[in-house]
Amino acid sequence: MNTKYIDLVEQTFDFPQEEFKTENNKLFWHGINLMELTAKYGAPLKFTYLPKISENIIKAKGWFQNSIAKHNYKGKYFYSYCTKSSHFKHVLNEALKNDIHIETSSAFDIDIINNLKKEGKIKDNTFIICNGFKRDQYIKNIGGLINSGHQNCIPIIDNFEELPLLQKETSRPFKVGIRIASEEEPKFEFYTSRLGIGYKNIVSFYEREIANNEQVDLKMLHFFINTGIKDNAYYWNELMKCLNVYINLKKVCSSLDSLNIGGGFPIKNSLAFDYDYEYMIDEIINQIKQACDEAEVEVPNIFTEFGSFTVGESGAAIYEVLYQKKQNDRERWNMINSSFITTLPDSWAINKRFVMLPINKWNRQYERVLLGGLTCDSDDYYNSEQHINGIYLPVYEKDNPLYIGFFNTGAYQESIGGFGGLQHCLIPHPKHLIIDRDEDGNLTSRVFKEQQKSSELLSILGYGEVSENKIESEKLVKEAVL
Structure with a gap:
């Protein structure tokens, strides 16, 4: 048995x-x-x-390139990583080895971008796609990045008030995208995403605020749904509605040349996991090309923003x-x-x-x-x-x-989980390792962060003196043992 x-x-x-x-x-x-x-x-x-980060990036880029060649698709493909999935420097360093682009979602993201630019990890031609609801510091940081000469910084307009706010913070011409407020799957408690601008309002918004605006060019239409990229009627229906908006917008806006289909590739969650990435990519490229050909408009460059797919596995x-x-x-x-x-x-x-x-x-x-x-x-x-x-x-x-x-x-x-901060019941965060391979393919490992000590948690909680005494006590015990 x-x-x-x-x-x-x-x-x-x-x-x-x-x-x-x-x-x-x-x-x-x-x-x-x-x-x-x-x-x-x-x-x-x-x-x-x-190495798994680079492996997944290389796979996805290969799938898209194969499909583009198969369908004689005239647009280009740009792989972007959304930093909110994991902001750690070792993750960004690994991902950026693969000629990718970055999507941000908050003010401090731009500080990370500036840090990586100083180190030469991000180039001036790297696309920085700025998503999310923008106010105050995020607007200022985006403006600072544009003013520094980073021409491929593309803030994605989330609501009607963001464009004038961005213009106040910039002294140069810049490119923008517009996010579609997609309709949610029926199981959701609400019908439309809180992010973006409604389907019916996008063309009129462009004509009113951007068409005759000498400071701003519309570069990108952004599309994303919470359930991710799935082979079901809901996803294909929302994609077709997005393509209709792109086609109508492209007919009145010559500078529009890119469609961002967001992220949402699933990752393995069991040994029985089964997802045909190549089929989904091929069908997405095929449907975009068919819709554009029928409408007699140029096909867009394709951007994706893969977060979990990049770093999850x-x-x-x-x-x-x-x-x-x-x-x-x-x-x-x-x-x-x-x-x-x-x-x-x-x-x-x-x-x-x-x-x-x-x-x-x-x-x-x-x-x-x-x-x-x-x-x-x-x-x-x-x-x-x-x-x-x-x-x-x-x-x-x-x-x-x-x-x-x-x-x-x-x-x-x-x-x-609040890395490095307070944990529920003060359970310490575990030791964290970085595992890599050297030039010969041999495994290497190093400790990125030791398990949290009580002194760290007490310091956060305001027990400063106790924290310092604890550190001194630990030091004396170690010296005594030695």
Whole structure:
């Protein structure tokens, strides 16, 4: 009878997979021996595998170029990364190796852009697409970037008042885009996105505010829907409505030459994940070309803003199962040595699923369990109620620790969880590693951030003297040990 954990996985999924395999009953991810990593750095542990960022960018650029060639599409493709998915410098540095462009969403984003420009990571011809609702400092920072001579800074107009505000802060001519306020999927509590300008108002807005404005040229029409790029009637219907706006706008605006279809490519959330990226890209290019050809207008350059797709699959977290609590005859709670609310907040806030697999003990029998975090919050758990399928893991053994990994966690979790700040119940943020490969393809690793200390949290909370005493105490203890 096949009752080992590896039997369960191999009978349920196509396994091994591109990034996952096992050796000696231990899990490898992108060739990384995760038990060796855990033995060296401990758990809980979060880490970023940088090569996956470049890999996904290169894949997407290749898919678009193949489709453009196939359909004899005359426009160009521009890959943009939306920084809100992960603002970390190591992420931006890796992404920018691949000749990409940047989408921003707030004032401080522009400070990051200026920092990267000083280091030569962002060039003057890099497109900086400024999205979001803009006021005060964001407007000023965008104006400063335009005034510095960055001609490819394109603020995306979100409402009727933004254009005059931008003009007051700029002394040069500049390009803009307009965001469409797309209609939401029927399941939403509201009908239209709060972002952008309504379909019916865009052409009249252009003619009223931009057509005869010597300071401003309309460069881009921006389209994005919350549900992302999916092969369903809702997405294709919204795309066609967007194309109708583009065509009508292009007929009265010769400077318009780009269509931004936003982001929304999904990433792998289970071993059964199945999404045909190439088909979706090919069909998008095909529909844009057909619509423009029928209307006898030039096809636009295509921009995308991939955030989760860029960085999501580069992240992972490892936890140790500390203890198993049998609360009744059926439920076994495996308690991890961290918190889901603080380290994987999307699992708690929006019931997001991640790939979850044990790191060791693949040759042991398995059992159905619930996973619990360390905080005293009743919502600090990860289980089948929230995540559709039951959780099965190798049987818990007190004297033989079980380690579990959550994969493809690289987008949003650190920023939503408040990296480096206060955590729920003062559970410290785990140690964070950066994993890369050298020129010979060998793995390298370095500690980006150590696990939070109590002195850091106390300092944030205003216990300054206590924090300083704690640091001094830790120093004296270390000296005494040495």
